Amino acid sequence: MRALMLTADYPPRVWSGIGSAVASQAASLVGVGVDVHVLAPAPVVVGEAPAGGRGPVVHRLGRGRCPVRPSEFDLVHLHSLALSDLAFEIRRRFRLPVVYTAHSLLDRELEGVPGAEAWQRLQAAVLSQSDHVVFLSSDERAAAVSRAPALAARSSVVPNGVAPPPPARPAPEDAGPIVFAGRFTRTKGIALLEAIVRRLAGRRRFVVAGGHGDAAGHGIVAGLAAAFPEACRVVGWLAREALDELYARAGLVLMPSRYEPFGIVALEAMRLGAPVVAAGVGGLVEACGAGSGGRLVYSRDPDVWCAEIREILETPAVWRALRRRGPAYVARRHDPARLARRLLHQVYRPLGRVGAA
Secondary structure, three states: OEEEEEOOOOOEOOOOHHHHHHHHHHHHHHHOOOEEEEEEOOOEOOEEOOOOOOOOEEEEOOOOOOOOOHHHOOEEEEOOHHHHHHHHHHHHHHOOOEEEEEOOOHHHHOOOOOOOHHHHHHHHHHHHHOOEEEEOOHHHHHHHHHHOHHHHHHEEEOOOOOOOOOOOOOOOOOOOOEEEEEEOOHHHOHHHHHHHHHHHOOOOOEEEEEEOOOHHHHHHHHHHHHHOOOOEEEEEOOOHHHHHHHHHOOOEEEEOOOOOOOOHHHHHHHOOOOOEEEEOOOOHHHHOOOOOOEEEEOOOOHHHHHHHHHHHHOOHHHHHHHHHHHHHHHHHHOOHHHHHHHHHHHHHHHHOOOOOO
16 A cells, blocks of 8 residues: 655654654554655655665655655545645545544643634544544544544544664663653643642652743743752753653653643653653553553642652562563553554555545
8 A cells, every 4th residue: 555644743853742653653554565655844854764674755845846646645644734735635636535643632632722723623624524533542532432423433543653662771770860751731731740849859859851832831840940950950852862761760750641642651651661650531541551660640639649659669669560561561552563554454454545446
């Protein structure tokens, strides 16, 4: 099969987890025999990228002529709402089916955010018009189907794959810093993070990585760095290698999210042995399920979170057990090649071209 992927976020300069997830999926699909071409706005590295010998072909999408011939493909896989007009124009002209991956549900993620209504309406239209919709967790699919029951017949759950960890390194002898990694926004639980840091800063070290948030979130993080310069280090948005290094030496990783469609940070941390303490919401319930290297907290009370953190960090047997379980759990449930085959056989192949005999 030949798949044409449309994404507004793609390496080398990713600004969210979506860019990394799409790149991993594209490379994994190539590995199972799909000819993948990626259309993305600049900046991207144009041409074939190596991924186990061969990778997806990447094209820079500009305002002029389309850099590929859509008629040569079997389907369009849309990852970014900003490119939805292009996806459906290709379908109209060339009768290619459109697969849409809903990386989040904007009715949930942007609830109450001023100016979000236009994006929410656009996503509702894309959900209703796509030939098939892929959700990253069962919770996301259930929420979408509850609003639009017709989605039940043309949607699937295919989680993101998580790359195998880099070569094994010696486990830390004791717990390192408590790490938060993500966007500095309300939905990522930045206010709860603040409350936790203020309670534990006298006894624990924190590293806050990320950015790309809202004014309130950036203000909270700046306030923590100013109030606790010795205990709370803010390192900004890290490249993949630096983030992996941070996870590998973390005492644990916090995900105090209010909304989380999938939970890629939890899985990337666990694959490197970092225990995770995560909110019991959305995709995190599946990402940090039984047998994982994570613990779920079904409360927004910072004292409850602090008690969970202390139990893990102050009980060596618990800490070591979570470190041991995490990598195996991620490898078992989120192998990129297995999930690429699932996408190919459960979504791509049954779909065929719109109007095909």
